[in-house]
Amino acid sequence: MKKSLMIALLVVSFVCIQMFAPLAYAADLADGTYTINYTVLKAENDSVSMANDYWEKPAKIFVENGQMTIQMKINHSDWVTEFKVKSGSGFANTSVISEDAAANTRVVQFKVNDLSTPLESKIHVTVDSIDYDHDYTVRFRFDTNSLKTISLAESNGNTDNNTSGNNSANENSSNKNNESSNTNNSGQQVANPQTGEETIWIYVVLLVSSVVFFSVRKLKKGEMAE
Incomplete structure (x- = not known):
C-alpha cells in the first residue's frame, strides 16, 4: 500500500x-509584442546586482516567426559603456535602437531563445567623476509569471515592425494597427499560450x-x- x-x-x-514549468522558448508564444519583468543578478549567486538599478522594467519582447527579440532601456547610459549578452560560446554586443542624451538613457535589443534560465551578460561601468572603471559579469533573470500581451500579430503573419530594429515611430504605428484588432488581448497575463490552463x-x-x-x-x- x-x-x-x-x-x-x-x-x-x-x-x-510540468504544469508550472516556466515558458522557455518562443515556440510557446504567438507572434506579437509582450512585456516581461526581470532582475539583474550577480554572477556568482542569486543576489540582486547593483546594476539592477540601471535597467528599467519591464522589458519588451517581440516574437516573429518563433524568434524572440528583447528590448531594454538603460538609464545612466553614460556609465554603462558596454553591454554584451551570451551568444553561442562567447558574448555579443547588444544593438542600440535609440538614445536620449537629455534623459541619459538608451534602448538596446538582442535575440534570446530561453526565458526560463538566467541570461549571462557582461557589462562595463565607467564613472569618470570618481575614477571608477570596471568590468562585471551579471545575469538577467526573467519573471515568466509577469509576461503580458501587448498586441498579437495579424493572422497573415505580419508582426510589429519594431522587431527589425527600426525607429520607435514605426513601433507606434504598428502598435496602433494591432491594438485596433486585438483590444481584448491588451494587458492579459500569458501563462501558457499553447496549452489550455x-x-x-x-x-x-x-x-x-x-x-x-x-x-x-x-x-x-x-x-x-x-
Missing part, C-alpha cells in the same frame, strides 16, 4: 512540475482525487483486515 501511494505521489509531482487543472484535480480515493480505500481495507 505504501509503495503504491508513493508511486501515485510521484506521478502527481511530475504533472505539477483550465484543461490542465481539470486533469490535475482528477488525478489528485483518484490518488486520495484509492489511498483512503486501501486504508479502510487494511483496517477491516485487522
Whole structure:
C-alpha cells in the first residue's frame, strides 16, 4: 500500500512540475509584442546586482516567426559603456535602437531563445567623476509569471515592425494597427499560450482525487483486515 501511494505521489509531482514549468522558448508564444519583468543578478549567486538599478522594467519582447527579440532601456547610459549578452560560446554586443542624451538613457535589443534560465551578460561601468572603471559579469533573470500581451500579430503573419530594429515611430504605428484588432488581448497575463490552463487543472484535480480515493480505500481495507 505504501509503495503504491508513493508511486501515485510521484506521478502527481511530475504533472505539477510540468504544469508550472516556466515558458522557455518562443515556440510557446504567438507572434506579437509582450512585456516581461526581470532582475539583474550577480554572477556568482542569486543576489540582486547593483546594476539592477540601471535597467528599467519591464522589458519588451517581440516574437516573429518563433524568434524572440528583447528590448531594454538603460538609464545612466553614460556609465554603462558596454553591454554584451551570451551568444553561442562567447558574448555579443547588444544593438542600440535609440538614445536620449537629455534623459541619459538608451534602448538596446538582442535575440534570446530561453526565458526560463538566467541570461549571462557582461557589462562595463565607467564613472569618470570618481575614477571608477570596471568590468562585471551579471545575469538577467526573467519573471515568466509577469509576461503580458501587448498586441498579437495579424493572422497573415505580419508582426510589429519594431522587431527589425527600426525607429520607435514605426513601433507606434504598428502598435496602433494591432491594438485596433486585438483590444481584448491588451494587458492579459500569458501563462501558457499553447496549452489550455483550465484543461490542465481539470486533469490535475482528477488525478489528485483518484490518488486520495484509492489511498483512503486501501486504508479502510487494511483496517477491516485487522
